[in-house]
Amino acid sequence: MAFLSFLDREKSIAHPGYSRWLVPPAALAIHLCIGQAYAFSVFKIPLTRLLGITKSLPDDWSQSQLAWIFSLAIVMLGLSAATFGKWLEAAGPRKAMFASAVCFALGFYISYFGVVWHQLWIIYLGYGVIGGIGLGLGYISPVSTLIKWFPDRPGLATGMAIMGFGGGAMIGSPLSIKLMAYFHTATDVGVGKTFLAMGTLYFLLMMFGVFTVRVVPHGWKPDNWTPPVKQQALVTSHNVEVNTAFRTPQFWLLWIILCMNVTAGIGILEQASPMIQELFKGAIGPVAAGGFVGLLSLFNMGGRFFWSATSDYIGRKPTYFIFLALGAVLYFFLPQTGGNHLNSVKLFVAISAVLLSMYGGGFATIPAYLRDLFGTYHVSAIHGRLLTAWSVAGVLGPVLVNYMREYRIAHGAEKASAYQTVLLVMAGLLVVGFIANLLVRPVDPKYWMPDQKDGA
Amino acid sequence: MAENTKKSSGAMILLAWLIVGIPLGWGVYNTLLSSMKLFQAPPAQITTPASPVK
Numbered sequence: 001m002a003f004l005s006f007l008d009r010e011k012s013i014a015h016p017g018y019s020r021w022l023v024p025p026a027a028l029a030i031h032l033c034i035g036q037a038y039a040f041s042v043f044k045i046p047l048t049r050l051l052g053i054t055k056s057l058p059d060d061w062s063q064s065q066l067a068w069i070f071s072l073a074i075v076m077l078g079l080s081a082a083t084f085g086k087w088l089e090a091a092g093p094r095k096a097m098f099a100s101a102v103c104f105a106l107g108f109y110i111s112y113f114g115v116v117w118h119q120l121w122i123i124y125l126g127y128g129v130i131g132g133i134g135l136g137l138g139y140i141s142p143v144s145t146l147i148k149w150f151p152d153r154p155g156l157a158t159g160m161a162i163m164g165f166g167g168g169a170m171i172g173s174p175l176s177i178k179l180m181a182y183f184h185t186a187t188d189v190g191v192g193k194t195f196l197a198m199g200t201l202y203f204l205l206m207m208f209g210v211f212t213v214r215v216v217p218h219g220w221k222p223d224n225w226t227p228p229v230k231q232q233a234l235v236t237s238h239n240v241e242v243n244t245a246f247r248t249p250q251f252w253l254l255w256i257i258l259c260m261n262v263t264a265g266i267g268i269l270e271q272a273s274p275m276i277q278e279l280f281k282g283a284i285g286p287v288a289a290g291g292f293v294g295l296l297s298l299f300n301m302g303g304r305f306f307w308s309a310t311s312d313y314i315g316r317k318p319t320y321f322i323f324l325a326l327g328a329v330l331y332f333f334l335p336q337t338g339g340n341h342l343n344s345v346k347l348f349v350a351i352s353a354v355l356l357s358m359y360g361g362g363f364a365t366i367p368a369y370l371r372d373l374f375g376t377y378h379v380s381a382i383h384g385r386l387l388t389a390w391s392v393a394g395v396l397g398p399v400l401v402n403y404m405r406e407y408r409i410a411h412g413a414e415k416a417s418a419y420q421t422v423l424l425v426m427a428g429l430l431v432v433g434f435i436a437n438l439l440v441r442p443v444d445p446k447y448w449m450p451d452q453k454d455g456a
Numbered sequence: 457m458a459e460n461t462k463k464s465s466g467a468m469i470l471l472a473w474l475i476v477g478i479p480l481g482w483g484v485y486n487t488l489l490s491s492m493k494l495f496q497a498p499p500a501q502i503t504t505p506a507s508p509v510k
Binding site for chain 2: 015018022032167168169170172174205212287289290294301349
């Protein structure tokens, strides 16, 4: 299709004089949109009242049926990022962002029909499968491009984009609530029309990203910057092809690090509201707990920017040492802040905020860690495959937290003290990640692509 | 064919950041308002430690 030729990689190469500071907003436009996925829960109650409007009827969908929509989307995120990463490297970021925008918007439009016809499988297919593919493509699409535009600050660059994914939920949640209130009538909860409106709004913002993103021209480098002659031990100037990287121990060590860090973070995120209420019974109610969840979201987003930018100065491996060592200590100490020990809400909130900042930081710093070890050539594709660790953690974290807590309560533990075991296990997971980080060494030269240096 | 060497203008860069910054700022503002509820909660009750941690 000739009219889509503007999406070709060759057509998106930056002209001389193009500012690299236009590329992060393009990446942010994509991530701010797809980050809406984390706010999907605001649709859960209205979707259980499509027939009853004011209350659920027997034929309405249950919350457990609806939970599959988000789970499917996250699984598809991991799968599509792993599958399409190599295609993305060849096709370029503009085509991948466009495909992401089409899938993400289409997911909303298809789900509209699922609401109108009251067919849940249509929403599974729309938002879950097709929208989920859009999530995966969108998540990895700007990574490689940003790293090439910011060879001097790769952590800062990818942190800016991945920060957007954290911020996306902050936009998606109030936007959905306001739109549902606007479209709500006596016979309609307003979800369907909200899906149509959001699909359109997000498509438009993502198109801004599509039209703004540019590929770095061959041989370009930032003004007044020369590549360091002597690289740090863990920073390579060589490249490793994605299928080869998949076979290196470094890939799987990073996979373990990401999986452990995310699993532990989800341990808090998943239980944030009930945990603070049960640890400080009588002092913290549901409204204040909602505020706590909001605060964690801010630190999750801020940590993505702060830690990834910091990693440019202190190095990727030391940054993860901080996440994994400090995280383990803080998880161990967290239950001691509860109502039957130190009884300090402030300390509990402060520690949780630091932990969530490191959870976000773990996501945002991993692309730069991959670039250090495997070069820039296939970094988006390798990142895509690494995101399967997120899919695994997305299941492992909530399962661990919920089942262990219920097991402890079933065996006579108080609700507040049941968290102690859960958080100790989270600390243990971070120790596993710490050991994996300790084992990370430079990639063996036998894996390097022949005659391929960075930027080639 | 003359090569396009036009520098990106500061206004264009500012506009690009505003396009993403305004919705992000709106989201952060809403979340900040929501998180204020935590600090408006009544002070924690002083409770006696129930039992030592085993």
